[in-house]
Amino acid sequence: MIDSHCHLHHARYDADRQSVIQAAHQAGVAQMMVIGCDLADSEKAVQLAESTPNLFASVGVHPHEAAGFPESDLARLAELAQHPKVLAIGEMGLDFYYDHSPRETQKHVFSQQLQLANQLDKPVVIHSRDAEEESLAEIKNCHPVFGGQVHCFTGSLAFAKSLLAMDFYLGFTGIITFKNAHELQEVVKITPLERILIETDSPYLAPIPFRGKRNEPAFLPAIAEKVAELKNESLQTVIQATTENFERLYHIKRN
Numbered sequence: 037m038i039d040s041h042c043h044l045h046h047a048r049y050d051a052d053r054q055s056v057i058q059a060a061h062q063a064g065v066a067q068m069m070v071i072g073c074d075l076a077d078s079e080k081a082v083q084l085a086e087s088t089p090n091l092f093a094s095v096g097v098h099p100h101e102a103a104g105f106p107e108s109d110l111a112r113l114a115e116l117a118q119h120p121k122v123l124a125i126g127e128m129g130l131d132f133y134y135d136h137s138p139r140e141t142q143k144h145v146f147s148q149q150l151q152l153a154n155q156l157d158k159p160v161v162i163h164s165r166d167a168e169e170e171s172l173a174e175i176k177n178c179h180p181v182f183g184g185q186v187h188c189f190t191g192s193l194a195f196a197k198s199l200l201a202m203d204f205y206l207g208f209t210g211i212i213t214f215k216n217a218h219e220l221q222e223v224v225k226i227t228p229l230e231r232i233l234i235e236t237d238s239p240y241l242a243p244i245p246f247r248g249k250r251n252e253p254a255f256l257p258a259i260a261e262k263v264a265e266l267k268n269e270s271l272q273t274v275i276q277a278t279t280e281n282f283e284r285l286y287h288i289k290r291n
Protein backbone atom coordinates (compact mmCIF):
# COMPACT_ATOMS: atom_id res chain seq x y z
CA MET A 37 0.00 0.00 0.00
CA ILE A 38 0.99 3.61 -0.48
CA ASP A 39 -0.12 6.34 1.92
CA SER A 40 -0.69 9.09 -0.63
CA HIS A 41 -0.96 11.91 1.91
CA CYS A 42 0.55 12.26 5.38
CA HIS A 43 2.46 14.82 7.44
CA LEU A 44 5.19 12.65 8.97
CA HIS A 45 7.49 15.65 9.34
CA HIS A 46 4.97 17.09 11.85
CA ALA A 47 6.31 17.79 15.34
CA ARG A 48 3.91 15.21 16.76
CA TYR A 49 6.30 12.53 15.44
CA ASP A 50 9.50 14.11 16.73
CA ALA A 51 9.79 11.59 19.57
CA ASP A 52 9.20 8.40 17.58
CA ARG A 53 9.28 9.12 13.82
CA GLN A 54 11.49 6.17 12.88
CA SER A 55 9.36 3.67 14.78
CA VAL A 56 6.22 5.12 13.16
CA ILE A 57 7.78 4.50 9.75
CA GLN A 58 8.84 1.03 10.84
CA ALA A 59 5.30 0.25 12.02
CA ALA A 60 3.93 1.43 8.67
CA HIS A 61 6.20 -0.97 6.80
CA GLN A 62 5.16 -3.80 9.10
CA ALA A 63 1.51 -2.98 8.38
CA GLY A 64 2.15 -3.31 4.64
CA VAL A 65 2.51 0.40 3.83
CA ALA A 66 5.53 0.34 1.56
CA GLN A 67 5.66 4.01 0.57
CA MET A 68 4.34 7.34 1.81
CA MET A 69 4.11 10.88 0.46
CA VAL A 70 4.71 13.64 3.00
CA ILE A 71 2.94 16.90 2.26
CA GLY A 72 4.14 20.45 2.81
CA CYS A 73 1.73 23.16 3.98
CA ASP A 74 3.88 26.29 3.65
CA LEU A 75 7.43 27.07 2.59
CA ALA A 76 9.18 26.11 5.86
CA ASP A 77 6.97 23.04 6.24
CA SER A 78 7.69 22.01 2.64
CA GLU A 79 11.42 22.31 3.33
CA LYS A 80 10.98 19.94 6.28
CA ALA A 81 8.98 17.52 4.14
CA VAL A 82 11.70 17.44 1.48
CA GLN A 83 14.44 16.95 4.08
CA LEU A 84 12.59 14.00 5.57
CA ALA A 85 11.93 12.44 2.17
CA GLU A 86 15.57 12.96 1.21
CA SER A 87 16.86 11.16 4.28
CA THR A 88 14.31 8.33 4.34
CA PRO A 89 13.92 5.48 1.85
CA ASN A 90 10.39 4.94 0.50
CA LEU A 91 9.27 8.46 1.31
CA PHE A 92 8.28 11.06 -1.29
CA ALA A 93 7.30 14.69 -0.79
CA SER A 94 4.94 17.30 -2.15
CA VAL A 95 5.62 21.01 -1.69
CA GLY A 96 3.00 23.72 -1.44
CA VAL A 97 1.01 26.26 0.51
CA HIS A 98 -2.16 25.18 2.32
CA PRO A 99 -5.10 27.58 2.08
CA HIS A 100 -4.84 28.10 5.86
CA GLU A 101 -1.35 29.54 5.31
CA ALA A 102 -2.14 31.54 2.17
CA ALA A 103 -2.26 34.88 4.00
CA GLY A 104 1.30 34.47 5.26
CA PHE A 105 2.75 33.51 1.90
CA PRO A 106 4.66 36.31 0.20
CA GLU A 107 4.75 36.25 -3.60
CA SER A 108 8.55 36.29 -3.38
CA ASP A 109 8.56 32.79 -1.82
CA LEU A 110 7.12 31.23 -4.96
CA ALA A 111 10.58 31.02 -6.54
CA ARG A 112 11.94 29.12 -3.51
CA LEU A 113 8.99 26.74 -3.71
CA ALA A 114 9.76 26.14 -7.39
CA GLU A 115 13.38 25.44 -6.48
CA LEU A 116 12.36 22.94 -3.79
CA ALA A 117 10.10 21.21 -6.29
CA GLN A 118 13.16 20.32 -8.39
CA HIS A 119 14.27 17.78 -5.79
CA PRO A 120 14.00 14.28 -7.31
CA LYS A 121 11.83 13.03 -4.45
CA VAL A 122 9.24 15.79 -4.92
CA LEU A 123 6.38 14.28 -6.89
CA ALA A 124 3.76 17.03 -6.76
CA ILE A 125 2.81 20.61 -5.90
CA GLY A 126 0.47 21.09 -2.94
CA GLU A 127 -1.32 20.88 -0.76
CA MET A 128 -3.04 23.90 -2.21
CA GLY A 129 -6.65 24.89 -2.50
CA LEU A 130 -9.55 26.58 -0.77
CA ASP A 131 -10.91 26.10 2.74
CA PHE A 132 -14.02 28.20 3.32
CA TYR A 133 -14.95 26.14 6.38
CA TYR A 134 -12.18 27.52 8.58
CA ASP A 135 -11.44 30.69 6.57
CA HIS A 136 -8.02 31.01 8.22
CA SER A 137 -6.95 33.19 5.28
CA PRO A 138 -9.11 35.74 3.39
CA ARG A 139 -10.92 34.01 0.51
CA GLU A 140 -9.48 36.24 -2.20
CA THR A 141 -5.97 35.51 -0.91
CA GLN A 142 -6.70 31.77 -0.88
CA LYS A 143 -7.85 31.96 -4.51
CA HIS A 144 -4.79 33.92 -5.55
CA VAL A 145 -2.29 31.57 -3.90
CA PHE A 146 -4.19 28.54 -5.25
CA SER A 147 -4.08 29.84 -8.80
CA GLN A 148 -0.36 30.73 -8.51
CA GLN A 149 0.39 27.13 -7.51
CA LEU A 150 -1.77 25.65 -10.27
CA GLN A 151 0.29 27.67 -12.73
CA LEU A 152 3.53 26.65 -11.06
CA ALA A 153 2.61 22.96 -11.32
CA ASN A 154 1.99 23.32 -15.04
CA GLN A 155 5.29 25.15 -15.51
CA LEU A 156 7.13 22.38 -13.64
CA ASP A 157 5.28 19.45 -15.28
CA LYS A 158 3.93 18.26 -11.91
CA PRO A 159 0.55 16.99 -10.77
CA VAL A 160 -1.26 18.79 -7.95
CA VAL A 161 -2.53 17.89 -4.48
CA ILE A 162 -5.71 19.84 -3.78
CA HIS A 163 -7.40 20.56 -0.44
CA SER A 164 -11.00 21.74 -0.84
CA ARG A 165 -13.48 22.29 1.96
CA ASP A 166 -16.82 24.06 1.68
CA ALA A 167 -15.66 25.67 -1.55
CA GLU A 168 -16.78 23.33 -4.32
CA GLU A 169 -17.91 25.85 -6.94
CA GLU A 170 -14.96 28.13 -6.30
CA SER A 171 -12.49 25.22 -6.45
CA LEU A 172 -13.94 24.05 -9.76
CA ALA A 173 -13.75 27.61 -11.10
CA GLU A 174 -10.04 27.88 -10.24
CA ILE A 175 -9.32 24.43 -11.69
CA LYS A 176 -11.13 25.30 -14.92
CA ASN A 177 -9.32 28.63 -15.08
CA CYS A 178 -5.93 26.97 -14.88
CA HIS A 179 -6.39 23.32 -15.65
CA PRO A 180 -3.68 21.10 -14.12
CA VAL A 181 -2.19 19.55 -17.24
CA PHE A 182 -0.55 16.73 -15.27
CA GLY A 183 -3.64 15.88 -13.26
CA GLY A 184 -4.00 15.65 -9.56
CA GLN A 185 -5.52 14.34 -6.39
CA VAL A 186 -8.29 16.03 -4.47
CA HIS A 187 -7.16 14.83 -1.10
CA CYS A 188 -9.31 13.95 1.91
CA PHE A 189 -12.38 14.09 -0.26
CA THR A 190 -15.44 15.03 1.82
CA GLY A 191 -17.48 16.87 -0.80
CA SER A 192 -20.80 16.21 -2.50
CA LEU A 193 -21.60 13.57 -5.12
CA ALA A 194 -21.91 16.35 -7.68
CA PHE A 195 -18.43 17.68 -6.84
CA ALA A 196 -16.99 14.18 -7.11
CA LYS A 197 -18.61 13.68 -10.52
CA SER A 198 -17.27 17.01 -11.81
CA LEU A 199 -13.75 16.12 -10.68
CA LEU A 200 -13.92 12.61 -12.11
CA ALA A 201 -15.10 14.07 -15.42
CA MET A 202 -11.85 16.07 -15.42
CA ASP A 203 -9.84 12.88 -14.71
CA PHE A 204 -8.95 13.80 -11.15
CA TYR A 205 -8.15 11.18 -8.56
CA LEU A 206 -10.03 11.27 -5.25
CA GLY A 207 -8.13 10.61 -2.02
CA PHE A 208 -10.12 8.98 0.77
CA THR A 209 -9.13 9.14 4.43
CA GLY A 210 -10.35 7.52 7.66
CA ILE A 211 -13.47 9.69 7.43
CA ILE A 212 -14.97 6.99 5.17
CA THR A 213 -14.94 4.64 8.19
CA PHE A 214 -16.99 7.01 10.37
CA LYS A 215 -20.53 5.87 11.10
CA ASN A 216 -22.25 9.05 9.90
CA ALA A 217 -20.33 9.34 6.61
CA HIS A 218 -23.21 8.11 4.46
CA GLU A 219 -22.93 10.56 1.56
CA LEU A 220 -19.16 10.14 1.46
CA GLN A 221 -19.55 6.36 1.34
CA GLU A 222 -21.85 6.85 -1.69
CA VAL A 223 -19.05 8.84 -3.32
CA VAL A 224 -16.64 5.93 -2.78
CA LYS A 225 -19.17 3.58 -4.38
CA ILE A 226 -19.54 5.67 -7.57
CA THR A 227 -15.83 6.44 -7.92
CA PRO A 228 -14.17 4.04 -10.36
CA LEU A 229 -11.47 1.96 -8.69
CA GLU A 230 -8.91 3.36 -11.13
CA ARG A 231 -9.53 6.87 -9.72
CA ILE A 232 -9.21 6.06 -5.99
CA LEU A 233 -6.23 6.88 -3.78
CA ILE A 234 -5.99 6.03 -0.10
CA GLU A 235 -4.43 8.30 2.47
CA THR A 236 -4.24 8.72 6.23
CA ASP A 237 -3.64 12.52 6.39
CA SER A 238 -1.67 11.64 9.54
CA PRO A 239 -1.47 12.95 12.23
CA TYR A 240 -5.12 13.95 11.71
CA LEU A 241 -8.29 11.90 11.17
CA ALA A 242 -7.47 8.46 12.57
CA PRO A 243 -9.85 5.84 11.14
CA ILE A 244 -12.12 3.64 13.23
CA PRO A 245 -11.07 1.76 15.41
CA PHE A 246 -8.28 4.25 16.20
CA ARG A 247 -10.49 7.36 16.17
CA GLY A 248 -9.28 10.02 18.60
CA LYS A 249 -5.69 8.75 18.63
CA ARG A 250 -2.78 10.32 16.80
CA ASN A 251 -3.12 8.97 13.28
CA GLU A 252 -0.22 7.24 11.54
CA PRO A 253 0.40 5.51 8.21
CA ALA A 254 0.23 2.08 9.89
CA PHE A 255 -3.54 2.64 10.13
CA LEU A 256 -3.91 2.80 6.32
CA PRO A 257 -5.14 -0.83 6.03
CA ALA A 258 -8.35 0.15 7.88
CA ILE A 259 -9.07 2.61 5.06
CA ALA A 260 -8.21 0.12 2.32
CA GLU A 261 -10.52 -2.42 3.97
CA LYS A 262 -13.39 0.07 4.07
CA VAL A 263 -12.88 0.90 0.37
CA ALA A 264 -12.93 -2.84 -0.40
CA GLU A 265 -16.17 -3.27 1.54
CA LEU A 266 -17.87 -0.29 -0.14
CA LYS A 267 -16.70 -1.28 -3.63
CA ASN A 268 -17.47 -4.94 -3.04
CA GLU A 269 -13.96 -5.88 -4.10
CA SER A 270 -11.26 -7.92 -2.43
CA LEU A 271 -8.71 -6.12 -0.28
CA GLN A 272 -6.00 -7.32 -2.64
CA THR A 273 -7.74 -5.76 -5.64
CA VAL A 274 -8.06 -2.43 -3.83
CA ILE A 275 -4.42 -2.45 -2.74
CA GLN A 276 -3.22 -3.24 -6.23
CA ALA A 277 -5.44 -0.65 -7.92
CA THR A 278 -4.66 2.19 -5.50
CA THR A 279 -0.94 1.46 -5.74
CA GLU A 280 -1.05 1.51 -9.54
CA ASN A 281 -3.09 4.72 -9.44
CA PHE A 282 -0.47 6.42 -7.30
CA GLU A 283 2.33 5.24 -9.57
CA ARG A 284 0.46 6.41 -12.69
CA LEU A 285 -0.49 9.84 -11.34
CA TYR A 286 2.86 10.66 -9.76
CA HIS A 287 5.05 8.99 -12.37
CA ILE A 288 7.01 6.65 -10.17
CA LYS A 289 8.45 3.33 -11.13
CA ARG A 290 8.11 0.29 -8.95
CA ASN A 291 11.25 -0.82 -7.09
Ligand SMILES: [Zn+2]
Nearest residue numbers: 127163187188
Ligand atom coordinates in the same frame (compact mmCIF):
# COMPACT_ATOMS: atom_id res chain seq x y z
ZN1 LIG B 1 -5.70 19.02 3.56
Ligand SMILES: [Zn+2]
Nearest residue numbers: 041071127237
Ligand atom coordinates in the same frame (compact mmCIF):
# COMPACT_ATOMS: atom_id res chain seq x y z
ZN1 LIG C 1 -2.88 17.24 4.65
